[in-house]
Amino acid sequence: MAEDDIIEIRDPEVDVEEIMQRIRERLRQRAAQKKAEPWLPDFGSEMADIDPSVRALAPKMCYSLQQAREQANKIWVDLLLTETMTRRIPFLGGLWRRIRREAHNLVLFYVNILAANQAAFNNHVVRILSELVGKQKQLLDQEDALKQLRAEIEALRADLKELQALFSTRPD
Amino acid sequence: MAGEGRKIAIVVPRYGEEILGGAETLARGLAENLVDRGLEVDVLTTCARDHYTWQNYYRPGSEIINHVNVRRFPVNQNRDLARFLDLSRKIATHQELTTEEQYGWIDEGVHSASLYDYIDRSGGLYDLLIFVPYLFGTTYYGSTLRPEKSIIWPCLHDEPYAYFEATRTMLEECRGIVFNSWPEMEFAKERLRIVNDGMRIIGFGFHDLTGVGDRFRKKYRIRERFIVYSGRLEAAKNLPLLVSYFTKYKERNQNDLFLILMGTGPEILPQRRDIVQLGFTEEQEKLDAYAAATILCQPSVNESFSIVLMESWLNEVPALVHDLCAVTKYHCQKSNGGLYFGNYEEFEECVNLLLERPDLRRQMGANGRRYVLTNYNWDRIFGKFKAALKVWC
Numbered sequence: 293m294a295e296d297d298i299i300e301i302r303d304p305e306v307d308v309e310e311i312m313q314r315i316r317e318r319l320r321q322r323a324a325q326k327k328a329e330p331w332l333p334d335f336g337s338e339m340a341d342i343d344p345s346v347r348a349l350a351p352k353m354c355y356s357l358q359q360a361r362e363q364a365n366k367i368w369v370d371l372l373l374t375e376t377m378t379r380r381i382p383f384l385g386g387l388w389r390r391i392r393r394e395a396h397n398l399v400l401f402y403v404n405i406l407a408a409n410q411a412a413f414n415n416h417v418v419r420i421l422s423e424l425v426g427k428q429k430q431l432l433d434q435e436d437a438l439k440q441l442r443a444e445i446e447a448l449r450a451d452l453k454e455l456q457a458l459f460s461t462r463p464d
Numbered sequence: 465m466a467g468e469g470r471k472i473a474i475v476v477p478r479y480g481e482e483i484l485g486g487a488e489t490l491a492r493g494l495a496e497n498l499v500d501r502g503l504e505v506d507v508l509t510t511c512a513r514d515h516y517t518w519q520n521y522y523r524p525g526s527e528i529i530n531h532v533n534v535r536r537f538p539v540n541q542n543r544d545l546a547r548f549l550d551l552s553r554k555i556a557t558h559q560e561l562t563t564e565e566q567y568g569w570i571d572e573g574v575h576s577a578s579l580y581d582y583i584d585r586s587g588g589l590y591d592l593l594i595f596v597p598y599l600f601g602t603t604y605y606g607s608t609l610r611p612e613k614s615i616i617w618p619c620l621h622d623e624p625y626a627y628f629e630a631t632r633t634m635l636e637e638c639r640g641i642v643f644n645s646w647p648e649m650e651f652a653k654e655r656l657r658i659v660n661d662g663m664r665i666i667g668f669g670f671h672d673l674t675g676v677g678d679r680f681r682k683k684y685r686i687r688e689r690f691i692v693y694s695g696r697l698e699a700a701k702n703l704p705l706l707v708s709y710f711t712k713y714k715e716r717n718q719n720d721l722f723l724i725l726m727g728t729g730p731e732i733l734p735q736r737r738d739i740v741q742l743g744f745t746e747e748q749e750k751l752d753a754y755a756a757a758t759i760l761c762q763p764s765v766n767e768s769f770s771i772v773l774m775e776s777w778l779n780e781v782p783a784l785v786h787d788l789c790a791v792t793k794y795h796c797q798k799s800n801g802g803l804y805f806g807n808y809e810e811f812e813e814c815v816n817l818l819l820e821r822p823d824l825r826r827q828m829g830a831n832g833r834r835y836v837l838t839n840y841n842w843d844r845i846f847g848k849f850k851a852a853l854k855v856w857c
Binding site for chain 2: 296297298299300301302303305306307308309311312315316318319408411412415
């Protein structure tokens with residue numbers, strides 16, 4: 293009966309199964325993080341909605357961020373050629389149209405290279421802003437915790453004062 | 465002599481240098497290399513070139529192609545195409561066929577009465593008749609004429625035809641079965657429950673053929689990094705998935721990556737600057753493209769071997785394959801030469817990892833090359849073939 297006699301290539305530096313495990317673990321963690329912290333922005337085109345508590349606190353900032361997200365990649369230029377009277381001229385009209393089209397395409401080629409760079413830059417900026425807005429939620433939570441801690445300290449101080457008063461008035 | 469005076473017939477529905485299917489390439493490579501090593505080989509094939517129409521294209525009779533004697537027989541032209549298409553549609557829409565319909569589908573496929581007549585009359589001249597691949601009338605019916613001498617080289621994958629009653633009967637009643645890889649044999653044994661004492665894993669051999677990346681980049685004026693795909697442009701090869709993943713990837717990642725497609729087929733693809741269709745490419749140009757590529761992607765989940773994967777590894781290109789293809793995933797795991805994706809997120813992570821780590825790319829490509837040269841050189845393949853001959857004959 294046939295057996296698997298394939299000769300494996302063992303490489304101390306590359307273990308495909310280990311690489312795949314790491315990739316899958318990273319994706320799992322990312323998915324779990326998304327669930328646990330829904331206000332955190334999702335990078336790329338699928339950015340999550342901003343947390344309502346942050347939106348209530350800073351509505352203008354959130355609106356601007358939303359606009360920035362939507363506009364970050366809308367800088368690509370498509371071919372836009374309007375018809376001119378020259379199209380009616382036999383032969384030369386067609387030739388001129390073709391030359392015009394090629395010239396436009398050439399310009400677009402370079403413009404869109406620039407656009408690609410700009411879009412990459414925009415995306416980075418939007419990501420940073422999204423992260424900062426995400427941090428707002430953490431700050432809000434921390435502020436609440438701080439208020440609670442302050443109240444507890446105040447209560448403890450009051451208790452302490454009472455105890456001090458009690459001890460100072462008690463006869464030895 | 466290495467061949468020990470054996471005479472072998474390889475029966476394949478189409479044969480010729482311009483026939484590019486995987487099984488047909490395998491049959492041609494096998495025939496040429498067995499002849500080079502002293503075996504007497506006849507190829508028995510039809511006059512058809514196109515596997516959709518099965519029209520007779522070549523002249524019937526004998527001719528020598530690369531030292532191999534090729535006998536061509538005309539295809540029967542009396543098939544009921546409407547019935548064939550009707551049954552094919554049922555299969556494609558996952559409707560269950562009755563056993564009668566399964567045989568009907570085979571009946572309306574490719575057949576050659578004169579080929580069957582030749583096997584019946586002259587089959588005794590050969591020590592073995594090797595039928596490649598399983599999915600054609602010439603194999604189903606040809607192998608029933610001399611089952612005691614018939615070896616099926618099925619090139620199986622997990623598809624509805626593999627579950628046909630006729631497939632089971634054929635694979636169990638023949639003298640032996642040759643598989644291209646361990647997962648293919650596991651599929652036959654574990655999923656299809658095929659029982660046959662003459663099962664062997666042999667695979668396909670490769671000569672050390674490499675390309676020149678710069679020549680490809682210069683010819684097509686491509687400076688960007690690119691993923692290369694080679695094969696038929698059709699849904700059965702999972703190409704639409706690759707294109708949709710690539711398109712999504714480019715929306716989410718602003719980089720210079722291109723997708724270059726080699727091959728022809730019915731799939732209509734989006735017109736984008738970063739997706740380039742080269743159509744049919746000559747053999748050397750294909751190797752040049754591999755040598756220039758950053759990553760090879762083989763998204764198909766229906767492979768019994770994947771010649772494309774091996775050819776690209778010979779050119780030291782890391783591979784990216786589909787997690788659901790047991791065979792290509794197996795090759796990647798055994799070679800440490802490629803990664804695999806099961807969804808878009810994994811595809812993106814794998815691509816980005818390979819783009820960001822040229823050292824990893826180089827190492828994986830080198831591992832892939834070692835894997836092919838070690839396991840799939842013709843000397844090793846021929847050794848396995850000779851050992852199998854001893855069992856079968």
